[in-house]
Amino acid sequence: MSILKSTIDSFQNFAARVGLGSGNQHDQSQYGFDFVSRDRLKLEAMYRSSWVVGQVVDVVAEDMTREGLNIRGFDNPEDVEVINQAMDRLEIWDKLSSTIKWGRLYGGCLAVMLIDGQRSETPLNTMTIAKGAFKGVMVLDRWMVIPSLHDLVTEYGPHYGKPKYYDVISDAVGFCNQRIHYSRIIRIDGVDLPYWQSISENLWGQSVIERLIDRLTIFDSATLGAGQLVYKAHLRTYKVDKLREIIAKGGAVYEALLKQINQIRQFQSNEGLTLMDSSDSFETHQYSFTGLDNVLLQFGQQISGAVQIPLVRLFGQSPAGMNSTGESDLSNYYDNINQQQERRLRTPLQTLLQVVCLSELGCELPKSFKFDFASLWQLDDEKKASIASSVTSTVMSAYENGIVTEQTALKELRQSSEITGIWSSITNIDIEQADDKPPAPNSENTVDAGTWIEEDHPRDENGQFSETGRSGKNALNLGFAPIHPMSSANGGKSARNVLPAPESLPSSETISTMAEAQNYWDTHFKDKTYALAVHSRKSIEKGGHEPIQIQVKFDDTNHAFSEKPPGASHWNEERVLSQERAKMLDKIIPTIQNPHVRLKSRGHDLMLEAPVKGRYYAVFLKWSDTRKVYDFESAHFRTENQIKEIQASQKIEKQNKNKGPLQK
Structure with a gap:
């Protein structure tokens, strides 16, 4: 008769009692629930008293919010600076760091957006946010709010199945006894749990401490045990004949023995002497700590692996081994941090930045808006x-x-x-x-633009080369370099009706409308070519050179007194009045003729007025080598940092062959 027995699908040796299910002590091993996440006081005691727990909770949160964002897509770089300054002024990154910390410690935490004039229980409508209404965020951990477990989000999306509202307890610092809609919060959980376990935690996550608490207690026990061994690292024993009888009798003999022992302890040193009876014996015992450091290191590595923080970041411990720098460990760790940022912060920050933009700039984020988390790995x-x-x-x-x-x-x-x-x-x-067509490539059979003589190669009325030049040969067969397209400013014809430079222009200080600015431009600049003399202040101060004579053609453009509307996309061609630029219209010609500084910028000649409060008024001219005139491009204000970048590119400009008289 056969007897059925249960077996375990693993390696077993019943004779040696080896393997799971073979009747050994290992069979009794099992895992259980600690539910540490529910013990708030225990978690707080660990956070306050254990520096390892503090590091585990704080390090990841601080690294996730340390470097901020790289924001792109704004037409005006100053708008990005306004948003970054608002994030700093309102302490957004500090609050987000705290939210992540308490989410890791307790298993969940909320950051509530503070918007003036709006009710917290209503869904967030960004279109109703007034300028200056956003006041920052407030942090509420899981023990300060009660999620609406029976009223969940039913709209499909990332919040589906999560609590729709959070009721704040009466002991909270803010929003006491108020209800908060989920769209107004940034929620950060600790460790995500499977469904039924999440239900048991009121739809919160698990504390990151719960998984490592057994390894943590072992590490602390080993550390304290090693500390206790220090007290017993050097022991001394003193053997006294008939010690028990002396102690039993007591009296003067016992007191004399104690006095002798105290004298031995007092005078025993490198220079002192130890006096004792010939029948007495004195010995020392020393403890060796060999291998203890490796034990502690192994326990520390288990904690490091449990929280995915390398030893060099968690304990500040330098890596061991030849040529070990810790860079590979940090690189993997930073990749993990970036993954956490993308997973937990990107969607909430998209909403938060929309709120900040509406509050600070009064407009929505542009369609071209993008952001990336700044790299933690810093280059020198x-x-x-x-x-x-x-x-x-x-x-x-x-x-x-x-x-x-x-x-x-x-x-x-x-x-x-x-x-x-x-x-x-x-x-x-x-x-x-900038030009949207590539320049003609360099070629060995081309002639330098400086050797081209326009009169030797006549054009027709459309600006095209005739079949033959004065020499009677086809100019296109002589190996000349391709000519840049003719400027559309004057139909491809060379500059005519050159006017002398006006002694002065009417003041433009009072211009306040687009129509006034356009009328000023049409009267004094539109379709005019001026003969101007560019003076170098530096050469004049040294008693030097004659001014450089140039011709400047002004087209039908409004780039001298207009700008794109705030928040407009790159493809939006609409322009509005820039009163700051319009007031400088009468300074265009003086700036060209007597520039404070003259630079070269991406094929342009850049004439700079004297700086005012760290900003320069800059006039951009571009040389037309075919018509031998400068075309006025635009006039802007430039910051010191922008000017420094232009100065840094001067070596590159030397390679530009399209050089006018100023650059030559």
Whole structure:
């Protein structure tokens, strides 16, 4: 008769009692629930008394909010600065750090958006946010709110199945006895739990401490045990003949013995002597700590693995081994932090930044808006400079060889600013105004533009070359370099009706409307070519050179007194009055003729007025080598950082062959 027995699908040796299910002590091993996440006081005691618990909770939260964001997509870089300043002023990153900390400690935490004039129990409607209404966020941990377990979000989306409301308890610092709608909060959980366990925790997560509490107690016990051993590292024993009889009798003999022992303890040193009876014996016992450090290290590594924080970051411990720098550990850790940022912070920050933008700028985020979490891995200045130089050289080489357009080159340079911090001031307006066609590639059979004589190669009335020049030969067969397209400012014809420079222009200080600015431009600049003399202040101070004579053509443009509306996208062609620029219309010609500083910027001659409060009034001219005139491009205000970037690019400008008289 066969007997059925249950077996375990694993390796077993019943004779040796080896393997799970073979009747040994290992069979009794099992896992249970600690439910530490429900014991608030115990978690708080651990956080306050154990520095390891403090590190486990704080390090990840602080690293997730340490470097902030790289924001892109705004036409005006100053708008990005306004948003960043608001994030700092309202302590958003500090509050988010606290939210993540208490979410990790307790298993869940909320950051409530404080919007003036709105009721917390209503859904968030960003269109009703007034300028200046956003006042920051308030942190409420899981023990300060009660989620609505029977009223869950039923709309499909990332919040589906989560509590729709959170009722604040009466003991909270703010929102006492109030109800908060889920759309107004940023919720951070600790460790995500499966469904039934999440139900048992009132739809909250689990504390990160719960998983490692057994390893933590072992580590602390081993550390304290090692500390106790120090007290017994050097023991001394003193053998006295008939000690028990002396203690039993007591009296003067016992007192004399104690006095002798005290004298031995007092005078025993490198210079002292130990006096005792010939029948007495004195011995020392020393304890060796060999291997104890490895035991503590192994316990520490288990904690490090449990919380996914490397030893160098958790304990501040340098890595062991030859050529160990800890960079690989930190690199993996930073990748994990970035994953946590993307998973837990991206969606909430998208809403939060929309609220900040409406409150600070009075407009919604542009459609081109994007943001990335700034890298925790910081490059030193030398590496940044090396990368910037390499990227700039590569981009300029591609541009000069006709591979990419000027617009693409500017986009690539601005993109590199996320790593190097250089070229970050290139705006969408700069890109929009750049050429959208690549330049003619360099070739060995081309002639330098400086040797071209326009009169030797006549054009027809449309600005095209005739079949033959004065020599009677086809100019296109002589190996000349392709000519840049003729400027549309005057139909491809060379500059005519050149006017002398006006002695002075009427003041533009009182201009306050677009119509007034347009009328001023049409009267004094539109379709006019002025003969101007550019003076170098530095050469004049040294008693030097004659002014450089140039001709400047002004087109039907409004880029001298207008700008894009705040928040407008790159493709929006609408322009509004810039009163700041309009008031400077009468300074355009004086700035060209007597610039405080003259620079070269991406094929332009840049004439700068004297700086005012760290900003420069800048007039952009671009040389037309075919018509031998300068075309007025635009007039802007530039910051010191933008000017420094232009100065840093001067070496690149030396490679530009389209040079006018000022650059030559």
